[in-house]
Each structure stands twice: as C-alpha cells, then as structure tokens.
Amino acid sequence: MGTRGVEGAYQGALRAFQNPMLALLHQTHAPFVVTVLAMVFTAERPRVAVADSHAEINDALAQLRAAGYGDEDNQPLPTGNARDLCRQWVQAGWLVRQVSDDDVEVYRLSAYGVGALEVAGRVGGVRTRVSESRVRTLLEAIERLAQDADPDVMARIARLHEEIQQRQKELTRLEQGGAVETVEDEQLLEAAENVLHLARELPADFARVAESIKAIQRDVVAELRHDVRPTGEVLREYLARGQRILDATPEGRAFAGALRLIGDPAQIDDLWSHLRTVLRHRFTHLLPEQQRRELTEISRRIEQGVKEVLTAQRQASHVITTQVRNHDPMRDRQVDELLRDVMSGFHKWVPGSRRGEAVEPLRRLPVADVGHLRQRMSDLRPPQPPAPLREWDESEDTADADTRAWGGPRYAELRAHLAAFAGDAESVDVTAAFRAAVEDIQRPVDLLGLLEIAHDAGMTETAEVAVVDTVRPDQTRRRFALGGVVAANPASADRSGGDE
The missing domain is CATH 1.10.10 (Arc Repressor Mutant, subunit A)
Known part of the structure; x- marks a missing residue:
C-alpha cells in the first residue's frame, strides 16, 4: 500500500x-x-x-x-x-x-x-437485504441506461418488437381464459421494503435542492451588495440568473428532470391509485405499522418535497429581484465614504477634547458656496419677447361648421326627434329612434346624448342586444352593440314636469 x-x-x-x-x-x-x-x-x-x-x-x-x-x-x-x-x-x-x-x-x-x-x-429499522425486488430494480435501471445510451436505431426497433410480442402473447393468454399469475406474499413484502428504501432517499434529496437554491440566493445577494457596477447591468445579469436558478446547480438540473415525471398531476393521481391498491392487499398486514404508514405517505411526501423546492425557487427569485430593484451600489458607496469621514473626524476630535466639554451642535446642514451662476448660454443675442398676436377682425367669417360637426351631442335636435318619433306613445325604443334619425344626428356622440336624454326621462333596460350604425363627420361608419333601452316619451315628461 x-x-x-x-x-x-x-x-x-x-x-x-x-x-x-x-x-x-x-x-x-x-x-x-x-x-x-x-x-x-x-x-x-x-x-x-x-x-x-x-x-x-x-x-x-x-x-x-x-x-x-x-x-x-x-x-x-x-x-x-x-x-x-x-x-x-x-x-x-x-x-x-x-x-x-x-x-x-x-x-x-x-x-x-x-x-x-x-x-x-x-x-x-428493518435491515435491507438482497432480494429479488432490489436486484430487479437494479437490472431494470441498467437496462434502461443501456437503451438510452445506445443510439442504434435498428437495435431499439428490435427491442420494441420483442417487447410487443411478449405483451401480445400475455394478452392472448388472458383473453383465452388464462389465470393471472399470483405472487407470493414474501416476494410482495420484499418489493414493498424496496419501495420504502427508495422513498426514504427523497426527502433528503428535495432538501438538498432547496438549500442549494438558497445558497445561490445568498451568493447573488452578497455579490450585489459589494458590486459597484450600474444597477441596470446588475439587473440584466443577476435577475436572469435568479429566474433560471434551477439550471445553475447539478442538484437543480436533476430535480428539473425529475419534476417532468412527478410534476404532472396525472402522475400523482396514478401514484395515489397504485398505493391504495397495494394497501388493500393482504400482504400489507405483515408489514409493521410504521412501514404501512410510510407507504401511505409516499405521495404526500413527494408533493411536499416538490412544493418546498418550488417555494425556495420563488422566494430566491423574489429576493434577488427586490435586491436589484432597491439596491444602489453608488449610493451605498457614498454613504460608506460619509461614515468613514465622520469616524475620521471623531478620531481627530476625541484626543484633544476634555471630559464634560460642551459640544456645539450642528443646527443646520452646511450649504455649498456658489460664487457665480452662469446667466446665459452661448447665444450672445439678448432675449427677445415673442411676436405679438394678430388683431382679429370681428367682421371676418369663421368656418364653424366643421367645429360643430366634431363637437358634442346636439341635445335639442335629439330631444325633438325622440319626441316626434314617439308621437302619442308613452314609451319609445331608443335604438329604433336613433336608426330613424337623419344623418346629422347619427354620430357616435349623438348616440351617447340620446341615451343621456333617455336616462333623464326615465328608461328601462331590456335583455335584447341591439346593434346600431353611426356616421362620423368624415363619413366613416362605426358600429356599436348595446343593451336594448326603452325610454319614456320626453314630451310626456315635459308636460308632467319631469324635467324639473
């Protein structure tokens, strides 16, 4: 050695x-x-x-x-x-x-x-032992690894054909009345212990992923606090890292791959169904109470682990984003320099001071002494007042037709038209009256004015949806949909004093 x-x-x-x-x-x-x-x-x-x-x-x-x-x-x-x-x-x-x-x-x-x-x-606890279930798990994992690593298309096609033939043979046997092959309780017990052995590793794995995310969060925040670069540059670099935080560590990448399998709600539902099937079998009575409880809690522990990791990721992104938004390295540097100046002043003042000596307080902050401010820019010409307005001759004609056409509702014409359309009736359909109006009072703003007049006179909304076409002053048309409205006859309201 x-x-x-x-x-x-x-x-x-x-x-x-x-x-x-x-x-x-x-x-x-x-x-x-x-x-x-x-x-x-x-x-x-x-x-x-x-x-x-x-x-x-x-x-x-x-x-x-x-x-x-x-x-x-x-x-x-x-x-x-x-x-x-x-x-x-x-x-x-x-x-x-x-x-x-x-x-x-x-x-x-x-x-x-x-x-x-x-x-x-x-x-x-129960000592794990070499069993058929554990060896089968190992062999299946190795087989799956070999299949994923082998890029040979023909080999994969051959394996799929072989698997299809085996499944088809088993299906034919069952359809012809064949019995389902039963498994001994001892083998089921070994398989359950193997499942529990695998499930016990999950909580620690989830916790390691969550703590890895929190460690990256602490590192990023520490770097932000010591950074002197502009905030915008820090925002682009570290905020992107915070949003893709699962891709930054081996544990995070492994969890992201596992999440594609267990993050689907259908997968969790299937897991619950499989566990209920297992717990209904008679062999589970051979398990200790603690192991039966662990079997029941496998799905919940997986959900809790996924939730813990996603919560850690969300909190890390939030903390990093908040730090980037609220942290100003240049301002913090100025504050640090100011504090250092204050401490330096104390170091100079304390040795020469006496015990009980009165200290004159600073009652106001000092103001910078500006000698002379620049009064004008590079233009050497003196400032000139604006040109005077032209005198307006009242005798001149003003073209107010276009201005009135683009103005507000024509209440007088609309009220007269609504009363004429209603005639002697107690109520009138507002949308029908608008459709029957002349083009000058069929503008979009006149539709609003007509509804305002109907509201003042007293109106009732119906369940019908009405569509009306309006004409703007430039002859463009706009179509509006509104709820059906029945208004009281404005002429009747005027006679009864309803306008007051």
Missing part, C-alpha cells in the same frame, strides 16, 4: 467527517438529537413554530431526566434548555430557522438533518 494513497484517502475521510450530517451522528449526544428531531419534525409537520419546538424539546428532556437518563453511569444528555440546544443545532447546520408565509418564525430540518435521520432510521 503506497503512503501517498493512504494520505489521500485519509484526507478524503477527514473532509467527509466535516459534513454536518456525519458530525451529527458522530457526536456524544447523537441518540438524543436524532430522537428529538424525528419526534418533532414529521412528514405531516415539516415546519414547527419556534415556541412549540422549544416546549416539546424541553418536555422530552424533562421526561428522559425523570426516567434516569443523563446520569454519569447512563447515556448522557445535553446540558441547557431547548432554546440553547436549538441555537446550537442551527449553527451546526442541522436546523434552519426562517419566517413562514404567515409571519411566524419556524424551524425546519436542513438537508443534513434529514440525511442523518434517514441514516439512523435505516440502521435502526
């Missing part, structure tokens, strides 16, 4: 044991930490309020100490209260303290904490 190889392997082991997950499992109070974290943070409750966490951990400490644990000749327990322990666990990287959506401070397990609990659960 070479010395160089031993040294390299030893350095790799040292780096591995610096990982917070192995540090948790290697410390003296690891059994207590694993027990408490597993009891407080469950699949149904991944986030716990800070006050509730402290209360539950203090209660667990009191119960264990009352049972005799923590003595010199028994398993040691950590000293201090739950608040101190949680602070230590946050610093060690096993817990994460954050603010929830409803502005409540909560704890959640970090990726290292989840991984440590999974390792402890696998070691202390």
